[in-house]
Amino acid sequence: MQTPLMCGVFGIWNHPEAAKLTYLGLHALQHRGQEGAGIVSGELQADHFSRHHARGLVADVFTEEALQELTGPRAIGHVRYSTAGGSAPANVQPFKVDTLRGPLSIAHNGNLVNFLDIRRDLEREGAIFSTRSDTEVLVHLLARARAPRMEDRVREACTQVVGAYTLLIMHRDGLMGVRDPHGYRPLVLGKVGGAWVLASETCALDLIGGELVREVEPGEMVSIGLDGQLRSERLYHAPDATPQACVFELVYFARPNSRIFNEDAYEARRKMGMQLAREATPEADLVMPVPDSGVPAALGFAEQAGLPFRHGLIRSHYVGRTFIEPTQSIRNFGVKLKLSAVRSVVEDKRVVVIDDSVVRGTTSRKIVEIIRTAGAKEVHVRISAPPTRYPCFYGINTPSREELIASRMSVEQTAEYLHADSLAYLSEAGLHEAVHDQLGPTRRFCNACFTGRYRAGLEIIEGRLPVVGNLPPETETAA
Amino acid sequence: MQTPLMCGVFGIWNHPEAAKLTYLGLHALQHRGQEGAGIVSGELQADHFSRHHARGLVADVFTEEALQELTGPRAIGHVRYSTAGGSAPANVQPFKVDTLRGPLSIAHNGNLVNFLDIRRDLEREGAIFSTRSDTEVLVHLLARARAPRMEDRVREACTQVVGAYTLLIMHRDGLMGVRDPHGYRPLVLGKVGGAWVLASETCALDLIGGELVREVEPGEMVSIGLDGQLRSERLYHAPDATPQACVFELVYFARPNSRIFNEDAYEARRKMGMQLAREATPEADLVMPVPDSGVPAALGFAEQAGLPFRHGLIRSHYVGRTFIEPTQSIRNFGVKLKLSAVRSVVEDKRVVVIDDSVVRGTTSRKIVEIIRTAGAKEVHVRISAPPTRYPCFYGINTPSREELIASRMSVEQTAEYLHADSLAYLSEAGLHEAVHDQLGPTRRFCNACFTGRYRAGLEIIEGRLPVVGNLPPETETAA
Amino acid sequence: MQTPLMCGVFGIWNHPEAAKLTYLGLHALQHRGQEGAGIVSGELQADHFSRHHARGLVADVFTEEALQELTGPRAIGHVRYSTAGGSAPANVQPFKVDTLRGPLSIAHNGNLVNFLDIRRDLEREGAIFSTRSDTEVLVHLLARARAPRMEDRVREACTQVVGAYTLLIMHRDGLMGVRDPHGYRPLVLGKVGGAWVLASETCALDLIGGELVREVEPGEMVSIGLDGQLRSERLYHAPDATPQACVFELVYFARPNSRIFNEDAYEARRKMGMQLAREATPEADLVMPVPDSGVPAALGFAEQAGLPFRHGLIRSHYVGRTFIEPTQSIRNFGVKLKLSAVRSVVEDKRVVVIDDSVVRGTTSRKIVEIIRTAGAKEVHVRISAPPTRYPCFYGINTPSREELIASRMSVEQTAEYLHADSLAYLSEAGLHEAVHDQLGPTRRFCNACFTGRYRAGLEIIEGRLPVVGNLPPETETAA
């Protein structure tokens, strides 16, 4: 599947600086997507919307001039993650189209697992597709829905799709926020001044001086209309749809200062580290994080283990996308540009290094080497989550099962590959403990990436998602 | 109407350097549109096409790298004219979409006069529109057409639209060229090596070393399939559809070295000048063109009038789009940056200055002033076409009737406004004579811009086209 | 020698929009140099100047913002010609330095033939050089001159250099214009409103609505001080310095609407064409120019020869610097992108094609081929100047003697190389006649490129200039 993977959304209703606050909100959500950004704005009741979008970081995409053209007191915005080189500029969200009932704009975080089937059906009815995005399917379904109320049309469209979707929808007369019945991706509701705000994470509210009202619930649809009132409705009746919040949002994806799924990300991470220390503290002299994401877990680990905490790895602030490598004599360049070890901290020490995941293993291996080169006597790698053995089909951009090192190797083999003196992962039970969840049927977090137990709609399927298709790659560029 | 106005198209089938030749062909057609350019390419039988497009000149839009990504032995391309500042990047053609029957790409020159009605109908059926372009309506009609043969689907779509359209269509298994039954816009068929070429004008063939096979006829549909054979079919039976070739293509729009509508543009212009001399030669010392477009007519005029021909106005090669004007002391800047008078040619002389049109009159007025400032004793303005009194709805970007000076003023009033000692236009009869046409019911050229007699389908409507609508402006930008 | 070759200069004193008018003046002089442009401005009495410069065209180099930072009522500017890829950004003029007596800025058109000797001497005294430019030598000489009056310091500096130099000098309290005693390069004095203007050609005056006062004489130094008065002094006493104006300025380098060396460029070219017709009119059907520079000569030729004049070659307005060539099947691309033949003009005709020079012969050869490919029966090439057999050391960027075709081949051999049916050059006597000059010791034009008789100072040296040195190439780039 191509898109949208790991994205952030932000929307605001009835604020004199709607586009500018959306721009700031997207900046706060930049960690959720660095490939491209877009904003669509408009009057409260509008026959057309304005849009600006481009590839790149929020701060580069939007100039003062671009923001001034994004007029009107409401807006939605979207940041998206870099999947691969070939992604088309046309794919940058929010989508914006004209329909019979006026302009329509959608920003989507998540992934629809059955979009290829629906796309085929829609094409049979004469629909044309400008992108390979699953979101475009939703736009078509919305335009074709027949109910007079917008909320019912959204309901009509959403009952046809299966998967993960947090949506912001801007239509002629209102703004809506929707979370799929499983609630894979987060969405919070807030206010700034008198204006309603919808955002992926609370950090966007904090930046603009807004305050959290509450989380939008799984399967909830909130709708703000011309009267400025917020209405909440169930998306549709899905009695078996247990919550399936993505635990990786708390493990490493969300900003540490965000509150999502009614948990504080920082605190959850610290507890993961504490639990990990309970499970697997080696003989060692100090604990150090892989910055910045491993910091809270490392603090928890050090505290629990009673070991000194040190910043033995320093992160560079100046690493850009493209960097020219020397052709010889120097190895392991990519990571070295980003991380340096502090010799005075690690020399002759037995260090525990805390990270939040091992994906392919290549980066972890280089980190171990950097620490050893700086003189560490022993390097013990501790991961504040269970091994990632299965790809995600709900919006996190993981490689195929073959590329996941934990799917191919035992923990011992992996340790050897990393040249680590020891390696341990947080247990599944320990992880769920840290996020106030429990294993078993009543758990509220999705753990398919650890277990391979996927949900397609309400079914559980072991090992793979058979309905997931793929479109051939395409080249689409714009100068 | 927004788009597409004054455009150029180029397509090629089965050439190892398809994208590169399209790029060169578009460069040769650059005079037909300087706002943006795009190319879509693909394998002969393809499940997907590649596209590159951007705003700007052909030479800037396409880098070596961009051309290398446009793989495959067939391609179509499009250049479009700068209408106004607000035109959206999404509007850059060719369109490229996925449909039930595979990828589809369309490049369009012309203007559909009934597209708003059709768009409304399509929206009622759930269609969504990404642009304000009339071409997008055609894309929808093609995707919804049901006939098994592509040619019949094109026929099915085209019978629903009214207006001017020269189309290049690239579909899964072939390449097609279509001219509407009136043949407003040109399209020629050629060959380079063994590869078929379709282009707006023969100058594109000349540049790539190709040769002209023949013009595509009004109401003709040529289709090249996987066997490499070219088939010709009538688009549909339209017995009353007399040819309505746009005479302004010959007056000034086409490149002088092009052959279109079976006429040589240079020769046609020279004859317009000769005819104009027969009709309106004043007492004068010399004849000079407004360069470069007025040159052939001025040569014809001078020859016929027996007056010396001089290049009394020099055109700068370095005029860019944006130029910073001084805030005071200097007037008439825009034209002065582009044109300078040669004092030694015009000083103390009675000059005849030949141009191809007077639109709003502001530029002509400045030209007269430049010539006078350089010392001319008398300035006689001669226009190698009749007065433009009505806007074009078939693909030439003319201002509204109120802005056309010939619609508001008599010839004498216009002369006074221009500060010209005299002003004369070529007569309608004289123009048609020069292009081997005749006035009356059997004429083969459209002259609605002179007469206000428009055709909507097969009807003739005086003064305005009632079916022509307009969409509200929109802001759409991309960094 | 590296720099400065073929440049344009413009200066203005006491105008509220000094930088903006300099910008416009440089735009009018853009044909004299397309590689880079710079402006230095300041208050009438100034402790420092402001500068903006960059590579590229005037319209690209100067933004509104850049012009606004160029404050003050006086300014000088410079455009320079593209020599080769490697030229350093630091070389863009005007030079601007701080000296004991305050800020100093110099713009130079021409070439100093003994600058390497002086540079060596200066280096021996501890001078450091930031560029390879001969102009920097002048700057050093000026800074080291000891006389209390600026005019005397300029005199002191200029007596040490040999070669071609037209200089604009902006110092703490004034503006100066200088032409070397031979007057190789042009400089005119004008006024716009009450402000003094100095410019390479009158076309710059015309654009800003100024008027010509007179030419600055060879060996003259004009100086404007704080009182606003213009003073004229002899640069130094050089009794044997006969004028040596560059005849190629009139043959093709100056704008046709410019008046320099007290001649109208357009008229001079027309007379060259007439004289050429008297000398070498072949049997032919029509005369056509290589546009745009060959037009006036072709008009003169056609008139004198009694042959029809036609625009059989069309020049594209869209040729940029870099263009991507196809790798196969199409030959002679460079010129074809720029020039197209009009088939209806040349087909089955015996044509005379008029150009102003043949340098290496490669372009002329391609032009002949383009005309033949369009169907011409015979192609007779006529050049409105004598054969260029020797390189220029006075500011025109000619290739080495080995590369000049006229230096290697006879006229007959050249015709054969060009595939021309015949070839003729204007005679030297004919050229001088056309510019109101006479051959022999009293001639006022330099003709070293035809004759190889160079002047170094007051001496005449046959064949080559022994004092001319060369610095090794260097790489200097800036992003």
Add this chain to the structure above:
Amino acid sequence: MQTPLMCGVFGIWNHPEAAKLTYLGLHALQHRGQEGAGIVSGELQADHFSRHHARGLVADVFTEEALQELTGPRAIGHVRYSTAGGSAPANVQPFKVDTLRGPLSIAHNGNLVNFLDIRRDLEREGAIFSTRSDTEVLVHLLARARAPRMEDRVREACTQVVGAYTLLIMHRDGLMGVRDPHGYRPLVLGKVGGAWVLASETCALDLIGGELVREVEPGEMVSIGLDGQLRSERLYHAPDATPQACVFELVYFARPNSRIFNEDAYEARRKMGMQLAREATPEADLVMPVPDSGVPAALGFAEQAGLPFRHGLIRSHYVGRTFIEPTQSIRNFGVKLKLSAVRSVVEDKRVVVIDDSVVRGTTSRKIVEIIRTAGAKEVHVRISAPPTRYPCFYGINTPSREELIASRMSVEQTAEYLHADSLAYLSEAGLHEAVHDQLGPTRRFCNACFTGRYRAGLEIIEGRLPVVGNLPPETETAA
């Protein structure tokens, strides 16, 4: 003074990838200067050098293409700090000039306090200055020095200047590294493979896989010649020149993983934090750093004070230079974009926040507000250095005395201004203890910014440096 303030230098001798390693070394030193970067390279024995430089970050300034043009096995590079908007592109170092003895290139970190006097003298001798940089004075002095040995010429030049200078000098036959007799700025000597390396900090060695040989001593001149041997000489005899290493390099300027002045920056900072805890631990619940620079000191503080260490402030990785602020409703934007407080960490807590300096006080005030807004009960600010009361004239870019809050307010007043519950600075004695120094005449660190006791040459001057001049600002831009 304008330049060079806070810079980084890197040089390498005899490595096949000299320019690429210099590029990497400059990247590692990027924290020392983000305004501009430049590299000069050449053959071991060279008549000319190549240069590339531009404004911007190292990763943006150097493309693959630019690096390929920087040929030769030796290079020096320079990064410079952003002082203000108006700094000229010509100021980007390394300087590169031609002199009698061949090409010369200099990179300078530090600040010459008497450069205006010398500049005036040089101008009197006819020298011209292209920049306002003090480094250009050194270049002139070097070019004018008469000694046959390069080392003696450097000595001759350096005896004339007073102030802080770490220099890399590339001349025709060698590479030199120089530290002024007081050794204000660092310089280390290393090797990578067989190649000699000189760099501001060891982090540059680490990145390229090199190893530290030793520090270059204050007043030492190391010189590598064509034989590849490194020679060390005293710059000149300066018996009273006690070392004056800049203590702020260790407080916050150097990278934490660097070793300079024979100290580990990370360890020094941790000790500063420990000492600060000993001096001023308040009643509190936790300790948190201002990231990233405050981290080591905060760790030391927490450890010594026995308080929990938390990452209560999160730093954004996506803050660019320019950011568009909302015009209303939101205050304190600049810092909020960069730093966010973690509510779950600070809520209802008494926090100690550790930073390395308070300059104007505006940033610290905003940080306190951010922490309070997130719910902290008390905010105690602790600074791991003494109050900065005096500007630096030796290469750190501090504001004027009037702008330094510690110069205007008492500690209590400052605390009130910051809205901090308490404020304490590290004592001077404590700071020197942490860097193994002692107060009094034998101290080896400069502390003028705390005490106002400056050295001009060998004298000590209280309160200000009378010899320091200033040049008027100038505008110099390049597109």
